Amino acid sequence: MKQPDHAGALAELHRESRMGAFGSETRQREIRRIDLSDYARRKPQIADALWQASVDVGFFQLSNHGIDLASVRNAFAMTERFFALPEAIKARYPLQKANNAGWESRAQVRPSTGTPDQKESYQITRPHMDRLWPGDDELEGFRDTMLAFEAQCWEVGMKVLSCFADKLGFASDFFTRAHDPRAPDYQSTLRLLHYYAIPAGLHGRLGLWRAGAHTDFDCLTLLFQRPGQGGLQVCPGREMAAQAWTPIDPVEDVITCNIGDMLMRWSDDQLPSNFHRVRNPAPGEYMGPRYSLAFFCQANRGARIEGPARKYPPISAGDYLQQRVNANFKGY
Numbered sequence: 001m002k003q004p005d006h007a008g009a010l011a012e013l014h015r016e017s018r019m020g021a022f023g024s025e026t027r028q029r030e031i032r033r034i035d036l037s038d039y040a041r042r043k044p045q046i047a048d049a050l051w052q053a054s055v056d057v058g059f060f061q062l063s064n065h066g067i068d069l070a071s072v073r074n075a076f077a078m079t080e081r082f083f084a085l086p087e088a089i090k091a092r093y094p095l096q097k098a099n100n101a102g103w104e105s106r107a108q109v110r111p112s113t114g115t116p117d118q119k120e121s122y123q124i125t126r127p128h129m130d131r132l133w134p135g136d137d138e139l140e141g142f143r144d145t146m147l148a149f150e151a152q153c154w155e156v157g158m159k160v161l162s163c164f165a166d167k168l169g170f171a172s173d174f175f176t177r178a179h180d181p182r183a184p185d186y187q188s189t190l191r192l193l194h195y196y197a198i199p200a201g202l203h204g205r206l207g208l209w210r211a212g213a214h215t216d217f218d219c220l221t222l223l224f225q226r227p228g229q230g231g232l233q234v235c236p237g238r239e240m241a242a243q244a245w246t247p248i249d250p251v252e253d254v255i256t257c258n259i260g261d262m263l264m265r266w267s268d269d270q271l272p273s274n275f276h277r278v279r280n281p282a283p284g285e286y287m288g289p290r291y292s293l294a295f296f297c298q299a300n301r302g303a304r305i306e307g308p309a310r311k312y313p314p315i316s317a318g319d320y321l322q323q324r325v326n327a328n329f330k331g332y
Contacts, residue, residue, distance in 0.1 A: 023243025025233070029057060031248055031256075037064035039159055047163035051271075054164075054259050058274035059234045059248065062160070062222075062255040067152045069253055072224055072293075075149040078142055079291055082122060082134065083194040089138055090122075098322070099128035100189050117211045118280075124150060124190040126181060150190040153222050153295035154181060157188075160257065161220055161297060168267055169308050175219065178303040178317070185301035187321060188218075195231075195290035198281060210290065211278035217324040218260035218296040225250030229290040231278040232256070245277070262299060262320060268307035 032053040036046060053060035082090075087105075095104040105120035124146055133143045161175035179188055195210045210231060225232065233245035248256055264273040281287050299305070301318030 023235070023245050026244045026246055029234075029236070029246040031057065031059050031061060031234070031246065033061045033063055033254060035063050036066065036156075036159065043163065043166075047166050050160060050163050051167045054271050057234065057236050058272045059256065059258045059276070061248075061251070062156065062257060063253070065156050065255050067149075067156060067255075071149060071152060072252070074145060075293055076224070076226060076291060078139075078145045079192045079194070079293060081139055082142060082192060083120060083291075085134065085138065089134065090120075093122075093132045093134065095123065096128060096132070099125055100187065100321070101125040101128040102132045119193055119195040119210060121194070122192040124192070125187055126150070127184050127186055146190065146192075149293075150295065151181075153190060154179070154188060154297075156255065157220055157222055157295060157297040161263075164263065164267070164271065168270070175297075175299070178299040179219075179297055180300060183300050183302075185318065187298045187301055187318070189296045189298060191294045191296065193290075193292045193294065195278065195292075197289045198287040210280055213275045213277040215273045215275055216258060216260035216296065217262060217321055218298040219263035219266065220297040221258050221260055222295040222297075223256040223258075224293040225252075225256065226291055227252050228286055229288075229292070230285075231281065231290060232276060233279060234258070234274055234276045236272070236274050245279075260296070261324070262305060262317065265312055265315075265320075266305050266307055268309045268311040 032049070034046065034049045034053065039046065050060065090103045090105075093103050095102040095107065101123050103120065103122045106118065126147075136142075158176045158179065161179070162172050165172055165174040180186060181188070213235070223232075227250055230247065230250050232248045232250070234248060235243060235245045258276065259271045259273050261273045263271055278290070298321055299317035301316060301321075303317040304314050305317055305320060306312075306314040
């Protein structure tokens with residue numbers, strides 16, 4: 001295995017640093033919705049639809065994905081309860097940057113903005129959660145609820161990645177083996193997110209992004225949003241210069257997905273990892289807290305990232321992710 005590709009990481013950061021402008025908003029781009037029902041029988045059709053949506057925009061939504069709405073709502077309720085804990089309690093479970101596990105607040109600084117995202121988050125990465133779970137005396141049932149939800153997300157993510165494996169000419173279970181949750185180097189992450197309410201005095205003069213423009217580090221992101229808590233926008237790469245952003249409205253019973261940098265490299269750039277951000281509310285819009293849940297399919301540390309055409313030198317998923325996390329979190 002070759003050493004970490006620092007030149008590639010620097011190039012990616014340079015690309016991101018140019019994405020801090022407000023730009024414009026357009027609803028002319030379609031974020032396609034793909035039906036996962038009857039997956040085993042319809043897999044070739046589903047794979048074609050996923051590939052087309054990903055090559056075109058890099059974002060798509062999944063319907064009939066198999067995670068029932070009650071489970072999603074329960075995970076959100078538990079997330080809200082966690083972030084409502086006193087800061088002194090949450091601080092007992094601080095982010096371990098090397099393991100991408102634990103709680104942080106305003107620690108993520110995007111190269112696109114140079115300022116901290118206005119949010120707090122809690123990362124669940126299964127092998128690294130020792131001493132990072134709130135006890136039942138602090139938040140009863142939290143650990144079991146979130147681990148069960150994480151497992152459901154993994155199942156959906158592997159269905160999608162199996163389709164991409166087929167299209168890339170890999171074995172159908174190629175990415176499933178690369179994301180083995182039983183392995184000690186498993187590094188897929190369920191991230192709980194709380195974007196802070198906008199203070200009343202700032203409603204008319206907002207100067208900070210809730211989350212600055214960025215691409216994700218992983219292979220595939222599954223995002224759950226709450227109705228009425230919007231702000232997510234995407235900008236495909238071919239429109240970077242114009243910075244034309246398309247809003248993705250929150251819909252409770254679909255999962256919004258995007259390709260990450262890891263899969264873009266693994267596909268020899270056939271599948272684009274595109275910029276997205278969470279903008280602040282405009283005057284007259286909901287100014288309260290925003291919650292979301294994101295599952296990041298991140299290949300196990302020892303997995304070898306090398307595309308079918310070997311466009312880039314091989315790199316371990318662990319080295320790749322470490323480079324990106326180190327560049328985005330300060331003080332941890």
